[in-house]
Amino acid sequence: MTDKLRVLVSSEADDRVGREMLAATAGVEVVPYDPTSSELTPEQARADVLIPPYRGSHRPIGLLRQLSALRLVQLLTAGTDEWAPHVPAGIPVSNAGDAHAGPVSEWILSAILTQLRQWPSLVRFQDEHVWAHRKFNADTLADSRVLIVGAGNIGKATAAKLAPFGAHVTLVGRTARDGVHATSELADLLPGHRVVVVVVVVTPLTEATKGLVDRDFLARMDSGALLVNAGRGQVVDTNALLVELQHGRLTAALDVTDPEPLPADHPLWEQPGVIISPHSARTVPGTNALCYSVATARITAFALSHLSPLSPDTL
Structure with a gap:
C-alpha cells in the first residue's frame, strides 16, 4: 500500500480543471496520461484509479488490460454502459450523474x-x-x-x-x-x-x-x-x-x-x-468542472477509506 492514491487523469486541455482539483486533494497523486495512446508507461500502469477523459470517454477502454493495480474507474459521464462490460470483475465503476x-x-x-x-x-x-x-x-x-x-x-x-x-x-x-x-x-x-x-x-x-x-x-x-x-x-x-x-x-x-x-x-x-439536438443536453459552460467536482469528492472518499473498495451505496 502506498501513501497516496495514484489517479490517471487525461492530459488533454478539457481535463486540466480535473488535474488541478485532484492535485490539490490530500492523499492523491495525479498521473497524467494520453487517452489516445495505446500503451501506458510503467508509472501509469501502476495507477489505482482511472478517469476517462471528459470528451470521448470511451477512448482509453483498451488501456484497462495494462492496469494491474486498478481499484476504481471513475467516469465523468452519467451512464456506465460503454465501460461496464470491459472493466474487470470486482472493480467498481462510478459515474458523475450528480x-x-x-x-x-x-x-x-x-x-x-x-x-x-x-x-x-x-x-x-x-x-x-x-x-x-x-x-x-x-x-x-x-x-x-x-x-x-x-x-x-x-x-x-x-x-x-x-x-x-x-x-x-x-x-x-x-x-x-x-x-x-x-x-x-x-x-x-x-x-x-x-x-x-x-x-x-x-x-x-x-x-x-x-x-x-x-x-x-x-x-x-x-x-x-x-x-x-x-x-x-x-x-x-x-x-x-x-x-x-x-x-x-x-x-x-x-x-x-x-x-x-x-x-x-x-x-x-x-x-x-x-x-x-446532437447529444448535447449536458453541454453547458462549466460542465467539465462539475463532473470533476463529483469525481474528486468520490476519489477523496476512496482515499480516506485507505484504498478499500467502494461499496455500491457510495457509487
Whole structure:
C-alpha cells in the first residue's frame, strides 16, 4: 500500500480543471496520461484509479488490460454502459450523474416548452416573414401530466423543475418505492400523460431497457402526446417512433438517437413533429468542472477509506 492514491487523469486541455482539483486533494497523486495512446508507461500502469477523459470517454477502454493495480474507474459521464462490460470483475465503476442533473433537466424543460409552445413552427413562420397569429396551436404545462421514466438524479431534478409550472409528475424507476412506480407498471401508466420523458441513463443499457420504448409503448401514449428522450438512443425503437411521427399522432424531442450520430439522409430529420439536438443536453459552460467536482469528492472518499473498495451505496 502506498501513501497516496495514484489517479490517471487525461492530459488533454478539457481535463486540466480535473488535474488541478485532484492535485490539490490530500492523499492523491495525479498521473497524467494520453487517452489516445495505446500503451501506458510503467508509472501509469501502476495507477489505482482511472478517469476517462471528459470528451470521448470511451477512448482509453483498451488501456484497462495494462492496469494491474486498478481499484476504481471513475467516469465523468452519467451512464456506465460503454465501460461496464470491459472493466474487470470486482472493480467498481462510478459515474458523475450528480453533475449532469442540472444541465440535462434544464434541457428537458426547455425541450418540453419548445414543443408545447410551438417554437419550431413559429421560427419557420418567421423565416417566411409571416405574422402567424391564430395559425398555430400552442399548449401549456399547467395541469399537464408528465411521466418520467428514470427516477435517479436527472429524473428527480426534472420533476423539481416542472413543479413550478403546475405540471403533475409521475416518476418511474426499476423498482417501486415511496413516490416512484415500477417499470412493470408502465403499460397502465402511459395513458393520460401529455408528456413522457425518458432519462434511463445511469445503469448499463440492458435487454430490459433496450427498445423499452417500442411500438406497443408508443401506441399506449395519448394522441398528441410528446416523447422526450434525454437518456439513451437505443431505449427508443426509432422505426416505431418514425411511424408515429409520420402519421402526426405523436411529437418528439430527442437529444439522443439510434443510430448516433444520426446520418444526414435519415428520415427522422424530415419529420415536422420532432426537434433534435446532437447529444448535447449536458453541454453547458462549466460542465467539465462539475463532473470533476463529483469525481474528486468520490476519489477523496476512496482515499480516506485507505484504498478499500467502494461499496455500491457510495457509487
